Amino acid sequence: MPSHKSIGRLSLYRSILNRLLRDGVNSLFSHELASLAGATPSQVRRDLMVTGYTGSPVRGYDVRDLLASIGRFLDAPESEGVALVGVGNLGRAIMAFFTGRRPSLTIQAAFDRDPYKVNRVIHGIRCHPMEDLESVLVREHVRVAIITVPAIEAQDIADRLCRAGVKGILNFAPVRLRVLPSVFVEDVDVTMSLEKVAYYSRQGNRAEGI
Amino acid sequence: MPSHKSIGRLSLYRSILNRLLRDGVNSLFSHELASLAGATPSQVRRDLMVTGYTGSPVRGYDVRDLLASIGRFLDAPESEGVALVGVGNLGRAIMAFFTGRRPSLTIQAAFDRDPYKVNRVIHGIRCHPMEDLESVLVREHVRVAIITVPAIEAQDIADRLCRAGVKGILNFAPVRLRVLPSVFVEDVDVTMSLEKVAYYSRQGNRAEGI
């Protein structure tokens, strides 16, 4: 049972390793990955333990094998669909960002209540009307959703998503969602992050870990 | 010296308190704030300790006073300007989001290298050419910046920002920036967050704290 931070770092390692692989790097040591990730070598080794992959003291970690191992650990057995609710400024930016990126995690359907957006295809993703939310999610077995609607609407949307079987929500609206304990919610609060940056920019303090 | 998490929660409390104030709530108890923030009452009380504000066991916390106290603790003495580099999909969404929001922390200048964006005013914010970066930042005493350029460009931008006197960076590009220890960097990694959600959605695990 690895910690939440550890899971986050594994995802970070993967993105670093993917870039290294594109650059022709075939193997590396824990201290090299640590340096790229802003972590310590021990931390890297400890994180990688949970994936079951074991490197060689001589050659270090094989980038390809390690990527595969992280993938087996982090990803669903088969590729997973994600729904996004709220095709506004932020929602569209995220849709643009994720198109043709990670094959194992793709935004499969978008939803909005604005009739000007409904039934359009935006960044390759079909925008459905809100009344189709439950049916589309159930039909496509969507278990992960992104909320980018205004804060006031977010709780209602979360309730509907949960009723439709969603088990994980990435929430950009600045409210804490109330959901069943079996549903995982991760909040991305940009205002909070910016205020934190402003605070520490004044304290002359070092950046925090990952 | 409060923890990083604690600073984040103070910002969250503030946003909750602001909303409560608009709804006509004048005072509350630690357990009420805790419940809204997804924290425990002890944690709330402990976090608030650092601001120096002390509530009454009878009436709880006065929302207005508490807001003022958090503000004194978190905010700069006078309102602070923020720069944003990379007026793309995400950059524009963030610019739209922050216009007319927090008076103490406003995006004052944007920068992009695309000539179609330069010298336009977007969401009320002037987009400057990259060659003016240093001069504008120094002139306007900007100490906090947001990076929303492609990953490959982010390190260069960070270097220039630091040279121009920036002390805190909110970084949306999926790379770890190398900066002097005196500069604070906060990363927002959407891919990582989404992968985390996907992972825990499969584990039937409870959401993490804040």
Added chain:
DNA sequence: AATAACACGTGAAAAAGATAACAGTGCTAC
């Protein structure tokens, strides 16, 4: 008036997380 109830602030205990330490291993170089 005495007492129960309640929430605050805060020191102490517990839990979580990060770092350091160390034994084991295979290569290199004498």
Added chain:
DNA sequence: GTAGCACTGTTATCTTTTTCACGTGTTATT
């Protein structure tokens, strides 16, 4: 061939963060 080296996996230690628990003061109630 074997001493030295550089790395791994993993356990042990240390640090940070969260939770508990209790003394205090105030109001309501008997």
